[in-house]
Amino acid sequence: MPELPEVETICRQLAQRLVGCVVEEVELADTAVLLNTSKEELTSQLVGRGFTRVGRRGKFLLFLLEPGEVWVTVHLGMTGQLLLQGDDAVSHPHNRLVLRLRRGQCGTREHLVFRDMRKFGRVEVSQGGPSDRLRSLGPDAWEPDPQYDPDFLASRLEGRKAPIKSLLLDQRIVAGVGNIYADEALFRAGLSPLRPGGSLSRSELEDLCEALQSVMAKAIEARGCSISDYVDTDGRAGSMQTCLAVYGRAGQTCVRCGSTLIRCVVGGRGTTYCPVCQR
DNA sequence: CCCAAGTCCTGGTTGC
DNA sequence: TGCAACCAGGACTTGG
DSSP states (O other): OOOHHHHHHHHHHHHHHTTTEEEEEEEESOGGGBSSOOHHHHHHHHTTOEEEEEEEETTEEEEEEETTTEEEEEEOTTTEEEEEEOTTOOOOTTEEEEEEEEESSSOOEEEEEEEESSSOOEEEEEESSSOGGGGGOOOBSSTTOTTOSHHHHHHHHTTOOSBHHHHHHOTTTSBSOOHHHHHHHHHHHTOOTTSBGGGOOHHHHHHHHHHHHHHHHHHHHTTOOOSSSOOOTTSOOOSGGGGOSSTTOTTSBOTTTOOBOEEEEETTEEEEEOTTTOO
16 A cells, blocks of 8 residues: 555655666556556657656656656556566566666666556656646645645645545645555544544644654655555565554554554545544 | 455535 | 535455
């Protein structure tokens, strides 16, 4: 389940290892991964161009290729993986797209593999800028985004009656939060996931802001959370799953007060929280 | 058979 | 009354 920390981990790896590689060949195994992009467009825009920059916005990965400012925007969906493999790359039933690359003039061969079991991931090619889908995103729920602060959160939550958990998952409000870190941040902030978004006080908003930042920072440090399918570009798991206080722990005891953690459904999403610590 | 996930879409409701 | 904003729920996908 790639959320902001998992995508950031992948982004950092690819920024180091993908820049300087030129696309030699495109192997598309499933046209359904393409969004607003034809198979012909994918090939003609990528072959012969080189990666010059790798970035992230929310849960989206952004790749800039030159010459001609060609952008590739990737969303990993639920189970998407981006793997960087050498000549030992092998075919796999869930490989959707493979870019065969060459590093430098006569350098080594690499393969950038987009693998996705559940088929929710998407790849989009565009010129002059990344995907239009980025336009509706709120600021990243993480420190480096200067727009992200309690004031902004307050303005977006004012008057909202939907549960705060659902609003945190709305990428138009803040970007990068998924089901795992929404539950974890609400636990850290001592807030019930069921609270109407507009009912949070100023100090509660500050706590929530701080909780999101601290949980994101810790998860990035742990190189992500490997609950089900997530791995980094080398296929290695992260370690954040061992640090989770509530997600996946329904029926177990609260690490803070010892009460039994409750599971319920909020906005159609499984939600775990402590009925004593979170009010 | 149902569950999990993230995003998009739809249809119904609320509030100005 | 009309309209936009809001909210809930379903579709999509497939292995466990």
